[in-house]
Amino acid sequence: MPRLAEHFRVVAVDPRGVGRSDKPHGGYDTGTVAAELVALMRMLGHERFAMAGHDVGMWIGYALASDHGASVDRLALIDATIPGLAPALTVFGPQAQNDMLWHFAFNRRRSVDEQLVRGREHIYYEDRFRHKAVRPLPDSAVDFYVETTARDPEALRVGFDYYRATDDNMAQNDRRKQHPLAMPVLGVALRPTGRSAGAAAAARTDRLPASRWLIPLSRCCRSDGCGTRLSRRARRPGALPLL
Numbered sequence: 001m002p003r004l005a006e007h008f009r010v011v012a013v014d015p016r017g018v019g020r021s022d023k024p025h026g027g028y029d030t031g032t033v034a035a036e037l038v039a040l041m042r043m044l045g046h047e048r049f050a051m052a053g054h055d056v057g058m059w060i061g062y063a064l065a066s067d068h069g070a071s072v073d074r075l076a077l078i079d080a081t082i083p084g085l086a087p088a089l090t091v092f093g094p095q096a097q098n099d100m101l102w103h104f105a106f107n108r109r110r111s112v113d114e115q116l117v118r119g120r121e122h123i124y125y126e127d128r129f130r131h132k133a134v135r136p137l138p139d140s141a142v143d144f145y146v147e148t149t150a151r152d153p154e155a156l157r158v159g160f161d162y163y164r165a166t167d168d169n170m171a172q173n174d175r176r177k178q179h180p181l182a183m184p185v186l187g188v189a190l191r192p193t194g195r196s197a198g199a200a201a202a203a204r205t206d207r208l209p210a211s212r213w214l215i216p217l218s219r220c221c222r223s224d225g226c227g228t229r230l231s232r233r234a235r236r237p238g239a240l241p242l243l
Contacts, residue, residue, distance in 0.1 A: 011044065013037060015060065017158030019148075028161040029168040030063035038068045052076040056162050059083065059169060065183060066176040075181065078188040083166045084173030099131050107163035114156055121146045121156070 004010050014021045015033050027033070037060070041049055050073050053061025058080040065072045089101065107113065117124045125146050129137050149155045 008050070009046075011041065011046075011049075013040065017155075017161065023152070023154040023158045026161075028158070029165040029172065030059050031067060031168075031172050033060050034064035034067055037064060038071055041071070047071065048073050050074040050076075052078065054078040055080045063169075063172065063176065065181055065185075066179065069182055072183050074184050074186070076186040076188065082173060084170035085177060103128060104163065104166075107160050108166055109160075110164065113160045118150075118153075118156060121150045125149070 001010055001012060016027060016036060017023045041047075048071055051061050051064055053059070053064075053076070055078070058077045059082055061075060061077055062082055062085075065075045089097070093101075122142075126142060129142055129145075149159065
């Protein structure tokens with residue numbers, strides 16, 4: 001993020017439910033969250049901006065670019081699959097695929113998720129980070145994530161609520177995919193090798209309706225840090241919200 005701030009005004013947002021942002025019940029579908037982010041950018045004086053989204057932020061970034069295309073100059077989508085665009089997975093897939101993707105189904109369950117994970121956050125999230133990180137994350141980073149989640153009882157619910165909105169997201173994306181994105185789109189993902197979990201999912205790469213502008217970049221990108229609630233670095237003209 002500091003390197004991006006050399007060229008952009010960077011707005012790093014904790015969307016609803018994340019970090020210090022409010023944690024309401026409901027409204028975690030990508031259409032709702034995207035509309036809130038556009039309203040935030042307008043409040044900050046940015047009618048048009050570039051957008052970068054990672055993981056669930058990629059879901060939101062696609063929704064934002066599709067629903068509010070006039071506001072988005074360029075779009076970067078990083079390291080995720082988008083509900084409703086990715087092909088459905090079989091129940092009995094390869095072990096590597098299951099190791100990487102089983103949490104999508106688990107996270108969508110209601111009530112029982114919190115009961116199983118609360119008090120065992122370290123077990124659950126360490127497993128996720130171990131299987132999905134390209135390189136092992138520092139213990140300090142894992143501890144910070146787990147402690148932040150465990151500190152607020154509502155934080156765990158919200159983390160699952162983003163996945164529980166998958167049915168809504170798939171219905172929304174079924175409509176969105178009828179209209180190609182008009183702006184340049186950069187897709188960033190790990191280059192799968194061997195029998196890794198990434199290799200198992202490689203054949204299921206999303207086909208974004210991005211017309212001639214889709215630019216695949218099949219190498220892992222390193223990023224440094226993330227914002228808390230809202231951080232802004234004023235440099236040169238232009239704005240880039242990060243999720």
